[in-house]
Amino acid sequence: MGVWNPEWYVYINGYRLAHTRSIGYKWVYYKTSKYDRFTKIKRTEWDRCVISSLQEYQHSLDVFNQARKLGVSMWERKRKNSKAIPRSFAEIKAEVIERGGNSPTSTPVKPEIC
Numbered sequence: 473m474g475v476w477n478p479e480w481y482v483y484i485n486g487y488r489l490a491h492t493r494s495i496g497y498k499w500v501y502y503k504t505s506k507y508d509r510f511t512k513i514k515r516t517e518w519d520r521c522v523i524s525s526l527q528e529y530q531h532s533l534d535v536f537n538q539a540r541k542l543g544v545s546m547w548e549r550k551r552k553n554s555k556a557i558p559r560s561f562a563e564i565k566a567e568v569i570e571r572g573g574n575s576p577t578s579t580p581v582k583p584e585i586c
Contacts, residue, residue: 476506481529482521484513489526535565542571 478489484504493501493510500518501510513521523529539546544567547556 479526481523481526483523484521487523532561535561535568539564539568542568544568544571 476491478491480490480492482488482490488504490502490504498515500513500515502513503510544564546559546564548559549556
C-alpha cells in the first residue's frame with residue numbers, strides 16, 4: 473500500500489495535504505490520501521497549486537496559535553476611524569518572540585529516519 477507521509481499543503485480541488493513520489497522537470501506524481509493511487513500532473517500546474525511545504529505551514533500555525541494565547545492582535549488600524557487591516561506574519565512573529573513566546577525562530581527540520 474505504501475507509506476502515507478504528506479509533505480505539501482496544496483490547492484487541488486480544495487485545500488489538501490499531498491504526498492509526492494517524484495517531482496521531475498516535466499511531471500509530478502502525487503496522492504492526497506493513503507488509499508489513493510498516484511496521479512500525474514504537469515510541473516507548471518503543480519507549481520501553481522503548491523501553497524507551502526507542510527513544515528512551513530505547521531510552523532505558521534504554531535506561531536498564530538502562540539499569538540492567540542499571548543493575546544497578540546492580528547489586526548491593526550493606522551488611524552482611529554480607519555478600516556482594520558491584517559498584520560503581516562513577520563510582524564506577528566516578532567511580537568510573539570518579544571512577548572516571550574517559545575516560538576521557534578526558523579522553520580523546524582524533520583528528523584531523518586535511519
